[in-house]
Amino acid sequence: MFQRKPLRDDVQKEILTRIVDGRLPAGSRINETHLATDLGLSRTPLREAMITLVARGFLASDMGRGFANPALDPQQFREIQNMLGQLEPFALSQASTLNPQTVMELNNLVNRARMKMGREMVGVDQAQALTMLLYQWSELLMGHVPNQMLKAEISRLQGLASRYWYVVAQRTFPFEDLLASYSQFYELLRSGRTEDAGGLWQDQTHYFMQVAANLLLDKELTVETD
Helix, strand or coil, rough: CCCCCCHHHHHHHHHHHHHHHHCCCCCCEEHHHHHHHCCCCCCHHHHHHHHHHHHCCEEEEHHHHHHHHCCCHHHHHHHHHHHHHHHHHHHHHCCCCCCHHHHHHHHHHHHHHHHHHCCCCHHCCCCCCCCHHHHHHHHHHHHCCCCCCHHHHHHHHHHHHHHHHHCCCCCCHHHHHHHHHHHHHHHHHHCCCCCHHHHHHHHHHHHHHHHHHHHHHHHCCCCCCC
8 A cells, every 4th residue: 555645657656566466467357446445545546547557558448347457469479579689689788887786686686586486486476476587687777778768668568578477487487497598698797798698688588488478379368366
């Protein structure tokens, strides 16, 4: 619950967080009354935030039926990942030199995810851990990109992709391979090999997109919720 009257951006950020971590599952309608009560605000700022999220592609709206988190579409996921595979390496090449603190935090993200996976997390918990790793990794790196429009578009696409990764992470996904790839990426950045890191990022995005897309096609696009 918010402790103060939130700005529209605050509400958008909270809704996006709930989309990313699965609390607002794909394919589900949003109960505005329950969500407003949970957030501790009136429906007016909530609706304003959701209208903006509809324009950004995160939510769908039907006249007289309210808002919904759209159902998943494997083809859309492929398109999102293909765009990210081009935009993120390019953005990295334009970014200012990463400071040691950022590089260290990238390694911390991977180590925290590995520790959580080591506890044999399954289902929703595992999905949340992996999804947040992918999202936070990109957000941390893109913080050094000077082009604000490029950075905003990448953040939007990562948010859209998170809906899919949350589902994929609950299935037979090669977590260790992904974490190993991120560790390699970190080592390249730590040694200042930014161009090589960008190439690896592009290859990694394409490879794991193919794995994830196949999982989405093989099984029904449903999710587990608490």
